[in-house]
Amino acid sequence: MLSIRNLHASVEGNPILKGIDLEVRAGEVHAIMGPNGSGKSTLANVLAGRDGYDVTEGQVLYRDKNLLEFSVEERACEGIFLAFQYPVEIPGVSNLYLLKTALNSVRKHQGMEELSAVEFLKLIKQKIKLVEMKEEFLHRSVNEGFSGGEKKRNEILQLAVLEPSLAILDETDSGLDIDALKVVAHGVNSLRNEQRAIIVVTHYQRLLDYIIPDKVHVLANGRVVKSGDRTLALELEKHGYAWVAQNPDAAAAPAVGS
Amino acid sequence: MGSPANDIDRLVKREYKEGFVTEIDSDTLPPGLDEGVVRAISEKKREPEFMLQWRLDAFRHWLTLTEPQWAHVHHEPIDYQAISYYSAPKNEDGPKSLDEVDPKLLETYEKLGIPLEEQKMLAGVAVDAVFDSVSVKTTFSEKLAEVGVIFCSISEALQEHPGLVKRYLGSVVPAGDNFYAALNSAVFSDGSFVYIPKGVRCPMELSTYFRINAMNTGQFERTLIIADEGSYVSYLEGCTAPMRDENQLHAAVVELIAMEGAQIKYSTVQNWYPGDEHGRGGIYNFVTKRGACRGRNAKISWTQVETGSAITWKYPSVLLEGDDSVGEFYSVALTNNRQQADTGTKMVHIGKNTTSTIISKGISAGRGQNAYRGLVKVLNKADNARNYSQCDSLLLGDRCGAHTFPYMEVKNPTAQVEHEATTSKISDDQLFYCRQRGLSEEDAVSMIVNGFCKQVFKELPMEFAVEAQKLLDVSLEGAVG
Ligand SMILES: Nc1ncnc2c1ncn2[C@@H]1O[C@H](COP(=O)(O)OP(=O)(O)OP(=O)(O)O)[C@@H](O)[C@H]1O
Ligand SMILES: [Mg+2]
Numbered sequence: 001m002l003s004i005r006n007l008h009a010s011v012e013g014n015p016i017l018k019g020i021d022l023e024v025r026a027g028e029v030h031a032i033m034g035p036n037g038s039g040k041s042t043l044a045n046v047l048a049g050r051d052g053y054d055v056t057e058g059q060v061l062y063r064d065k066n067l068l069e070f071s072v073e074e075r076a077c078e079g080i081f082l083a084f085q086y087p088v089e090i091p092g093v094s095n096l097y098l099l100k101t102a103l104n105s106v107r108k109h110q111g112m113e114e115l116s117a118v119e120f121l122k123l124i125k126q127k128i129k130l131v132e133m134k135e136e137f138l139h140r141s142v143n144e145g146f147s148g149g150e151k152k153r154n155e156i157l158q159l160a161v162l163e164p165s166l167a168i169l170d171e172t173d174s175g176l177d178i179d180a181l182k183v184v185a186h187g188v189n190s191l192r193n194e195q196r197a198i199i200v201v202t203h204y205q206r207l208l209d210y211i212i213p214d215k216v217h218v219l220a221n222g223r224v225v226k227s228g229d230r231t232l233a234l235e236l237e238k239h240g241y242a243w244v245a246q247n248p249d250a251a252a253a254p255a256v257g258s
Numbered sequence: 259m260g261s262p263a264n265d266i267d268r269l270v271k272r273e274y275k276e277g278f279v280t281e282i283d284s285d286t287l288p289p290g291l292d293e294g295v296v297r298a299i300s301e302k303k304r305e306p307e308f309m310l311q312w313r314l315d316a317f318r319h320w321l322t323l324t325e326p327q328w329a330h331v332h333h334e335p336i337d338y339q340a341i342s343y344y345s346a347p348k349n350e351d352g353p354k355s356l357d358e359v360d361p362k363l364l365e366t367y368e369k370l371g372i373p374l375e376e377q378k379m380l381a382g383v384a385v386d387a388v389f390d391s392v393s394v395k396t397t398f399s400e401k402l403a404e405v406g407v408i409f410c411s412i413s414e415a416l417q418e419h420p421g422l423v424k425r426y427l428g429s430v431v432p433a434g435d436n437f438y439a440a441l442n443s444a445v446f447s448d449g450s451f452v453y454i455p456k457g458v459r460c461p462m463e464l465s466t467y468f469r470i471n472a473m474n475t476g477q478f479e480r481t482l483i484i485a486d487e488g489s490y491v492s493y494l495e496g497c498t499a500p501m502r503d504e505n506q507l508h509a510a511v512v513e514l515i516a517m518e519g520a521q522i523k524y525s526t527v528q529n530w531y532p533g534d535e536h537g538r539g540g541i542y543n544f545v546t547k548r549g550a551c552r553g554r555n556a557k558i559s560w561t562q563v564e565t566g567s568a569i570t571w572k573y574p575s576v577l578l579e580g581d582d583s584v585g586e587f588y589s590v591a592l593t594n595n596r597q598q599a600d601t602g603t604k605m606v607h608i609g610k611n612t613t614s615t616i617i618s619k620g621i622s623a624g625r626g627q628n629a630y631r632g633l634v635k636v637l638n639k640a641d642n643a644r645n646y647s648q649c650d651s652l653l654l655g656d657r658c659g660a661h662t663f664p665y666m667e668v669k670n671p672t673a674q675v676e677h678e679a680t681t682s683k684i685s686d687d688q689l690f691y692c693r694q695r696g697l698s699e700e701d702a703v704s705m706i707v708n709g710f711c712k713q714v715f716k717e718l719p720m721e722f723a724v725e726a727q728k729l730l731d732v733s734l735e736g737a738v739g
Binding site for chain 2: 048050051052071072073075076077081082084087088090091092093097098101102103105106109141158162
């Protein structure tokens with residue numbers, strides 16, 4: 001599904017990603033961990049196609065196509081979804097309206113018929129139960145005045161509505177209380193299937209108790225320094241990142257996870 | 259992918275869909291302005307003598323005035339002798355049955371989305387269609403007459419209800435009020451007249467559609483709305499003009515009178531031709547709009563969505579004379595390319611316990627310049643007056659400007675006057691967020707801008723809120739490459 005090879009990227013001329021290799025197949029869940037500033041969000045932004053992130057080397061294939069050629073919205077319509085670490089507020093735009101417009105843009109792109117208001121309402125009522133959000137949130141402005149945890153739930157609601165092929169969750173667990181964490185995990189797990197791949201960026205092993213990953217990668221200083229199965233997350237929790245630095249994978253370990 | 263500034267540039271390229279010209283024979287006065295022209299207009303309309311005198315007084319006063327210079331707008335001097343002050347489609351010297359209206363005119367309004375055949379119209383909306391200097395058709399007049407509502411062109415009102423016109427015309431905006439109002443008073447050719455009798459809730463939305471067609475012609479319309487005690491009316495004004503290289507002058511006067519317990523809701527969707535991207539052509543829109551809450555508990559709301567005109571100079575105001583009366587002003591003003599808007603409101607608190615609310619949303623794109631100018635005046639007898647003003651500016655790109663000039667004159671210590679102002683840009687974060695969810699850049703900008711205007715749009719009558727949103731979309735339309 002996703003194949004990242006020797007990816008280098010800079011922001012305002014500063015190299016941040018310094019040779020990332022990652023292979024994610026349909027049906028898999030990958031966790032990416034790593035210290036603050038190691039480049040996790042940068043990777044997510046590069047995959048989503050954000051302006052200002054310049055790929056200086058390497059390539060990214062998504063469903064065998066050169067992902068880097070596509071615009072932000074084309075990537076989104078082709079099934080890439082990014083749950084933001086810091087979701088923005090959009091005053092005056094109702095959550096419901098954004099969701100409906102987004103879903104219909106994606107459906108249109110994929111040659112499906114757009115949903116009518118009635119059909120959409122039916123769908124959303126179902127999805128909102130999945131993330132245990134109150135209906136009033138649909139009528140409030142996008143993320144405006146939402147608590148940190150509510151914003152994260154809202155990201156999962158969007159994920160559930162848009163049903164992407166590749167979902168990238170950037171620290172969706174940060175700032176969640178334990179109940180919300182379970183809700184978010186349940187939402188994500190219910191989307192797990194053979195056609196879909198999920199990348200979760202997290203600092204906490206705790207999330208991985210609920211969303212059990214197939215692979216875990218440690219990012220440090222713009223590179224994947226160690227990969228393993230879910231036990232790697234447990235080791236990390238025990239020993240910290242210093243331990244990874246002392247026990248990296250073979251220096252140029254490519255083709256992780258294949 | 260370009261820099262955000264370039265993207266915005268591409269996004270705000272607009273297309274003016276109403277820019278066509280109707281080929282029609284017109285009866286047009288030659289350019290120029292003197293007493294003879296004023297007399298000729300009055301004569302063409304077979305006006306009562308008092309009206310001619312009123313016009314002549316206004317004209318003589320106008321000669322003593324100079325154009326106001328204080329607005330934050332710049333333009334070449336206007337040659338008032340180069341303008342024609344009267345142009346009417348031939349044989350259209352008054353409203354008549356639909357069969358007699360020139361099919362070309364019907365076609366024009368049809369093209370603008372304003373069909374004049376009653377069965378085709380939006381249910382519940384009566385329209386007065388004004389083409390250049392005259393009203394060509396007022397729909398549903400008979401139906402409205404059944405409940406005593408008078409809705410007709412002001413020319414017709416002068417024939418049929420001269421007493422009412424004489425009593426109220428100029429009672430809110432005196433003939434000599436300002437340069438443009440004086441000019442309008444001298445040469446106005448048509449406009450709408452509304453009278454809602456005591457206790458009547460007007461059963462449909464009333465609307466006037468203004469169209470400037472003829473070249474070198476000014477449009478000077480006059481609107482007079484009187485809501486008698488305990489009545490209610492919602493009124494909407496829309497307008498467009500063909501694309502022309504020269505600037506055309508539009509100087510209207512609107513007067514609203516709300517008696518005790520009456521409510522007038524006046525909404526404008528202004529889409530005059532704004533000129534091209536280099537600032538060539540476009541309408542100069544110098545308008546005086548004022549309402550008076552004459553009795554207790556009267557309420558006047560102005561809602562305006564201003565996307566057109568090369569220059570807009572407009573300050574819909576409310577005189578809060580009656581105790582407990584309420585004034586509201588909700589405004590969205592969009593300037594793009596070289597457009598300039600200097601708009602805002604005046605709320606004059608005269609009676610006790612009077613309340614006013616001002617919500618102004620300015621959007622600037624391209625090299626557009628947008629100024630909010632508001633005056634809140636509390637006179638010394640106005641105990642417990644309250645005002646809340648909120649002025650938000652949204653900038654798209656970095657060559658445009660937003661300016662806020664709030665003035666307050668408070669002569670009563672019990673007054674509570676609050677003012678809030680913000681300026682923001684559409685953030686890259688917001689755009690990225692929407693696009694990541696699958697929206698095109700254009701749709702994302704439009705969604706964010708519409709969100710910014712939501713507080714104002716929700717004040718518009720339902721059908722027109724949709725129109726207003728579409729209008730903003732068109733105004734911001736452009737190819738995204
Ligand atoms: N405009 C910029 N100029 C210079 N450095 C930048 C810029 N933007 C981001 N960076 C740097 O890139 C590095 C990677 O940032 P990124 O947000 O990807 O880290 P992260 O792994 O997501 O961290 P966290 O765990 O704190 O979310 C950081 O050191 C950050 O300061
Ligand atoms: Mg991060």
